[in-house]
Amino acid sequence: MGLNAASIHVRIGSSADAQRRLGLAIHRVLELDQYCEASGARDAERTLILHPASSGEWTTVFDSEWMELDSFAARLSREAGVETVSSSIQQSDAMRLALFRDGLPVDILASQGPRCVGRPELWSPLLEPGASVVELQEALERPAIFAEDKLVALARLLGLNRDLCLADVEDLLDAPGRPIGPRLCFRRVELATA
Numbered sequence: 001m002g003l004n005a006a007s008i009h010v011r012i013g014s015s016a017d018a019q020r021r022l023g024l025a026i027h028r029v030l031e032l033d034q035y036c037e038a039s040g041a042r043d044a045e046r047t048l049i050l051h052p053a054s055s056g057e058w059t060t061v062f063d064s065e066w067m068e069l070d071s072f073a074a075r076l077s078r079e080a081g082v083e084t085v086s087s088s089i090q091q092s093d094a095m096r097l098a099l100f101r102d103g104l105p106v107d108i109l110a111s112q113g114p115r116c117v118g119r120p121e122l123w124s125p126l127l128e129p130g131a132s133v134v135e136l137q138e139a140l141e142r143p144a145i146f147a148e149d150k151l152v153a154l155a156r157l158l159g160l161n162r163d164l165c166l167a168d169v170e171d172l173l174d175a176p177g178r179p180i181g182p183r184l185c186f187r188r189v190e191l192a193t194a
Helices: 016-032 066-080 120-126 133-141 147-158 169-174
Strands: 005-011 035-037 046-052 058-063 084-090 094-101 104-112 115-117 183-188
Touching: 005 066, 005 169, 016 035, 016 046, 016 058, 016 066, 016 183, 046 169, 058 066, 058 169, 066 084, 066 094, 066 104, 084 147, 094 120, 094 147, 104 120, 104 133, 104 147, 120 133, 133 147
Parallel strands: none
Antiparallel strands: 005 058, 005 084, 035 183, 046 058, 046 183, 084 094, 094 104, 104 115
16 A cells, blocks of 8 residues: 655745734635634544744645645635645655645646656746756656655755655644644534534
8 A cells, every 4th residue: 555645835934923824814714614613623523733844934734634635725825825735645656736826726746657747837936946947847757666756856846845745634643742733623613503
């Protein structure tokens, strides 16, 4: 069985003010989906874990509702007014990075086996200093046995934390003693008012 991983990376920074803005944006997005804050982890139907960058501009968001990854990333980009990237790996066979800006999809870098899609030039504003669009294209097209190897190469060029790109919300929730970032717990409004 291969690796499965899913996360959202938000280009908002790591300052206390940036994290507060991100928290407010998450609450606004989920309120529109009829979620309210749960009193604790036991009552939660949806759990998000925030992992602020120790340095750099990306905060990683892990969401227990990973099936809504792209929709949530798009809406979060609009609410927070920043770029977001959804990241996923399926069974170590396929990887995908989707870029959102102002609530709209910009591009998808994806690979499954020898097939690759994407327009790396659309990702140029996100490249780390010294990295180039050519390097991004080469990393996307370079053959890899496992999808995570390709994702790690792309993440390095974009300044995303490689370890967080390879993690999943379940990894963080199920790992006793593993330090995790702030946890936000939500439940459906209809259950909250019952």
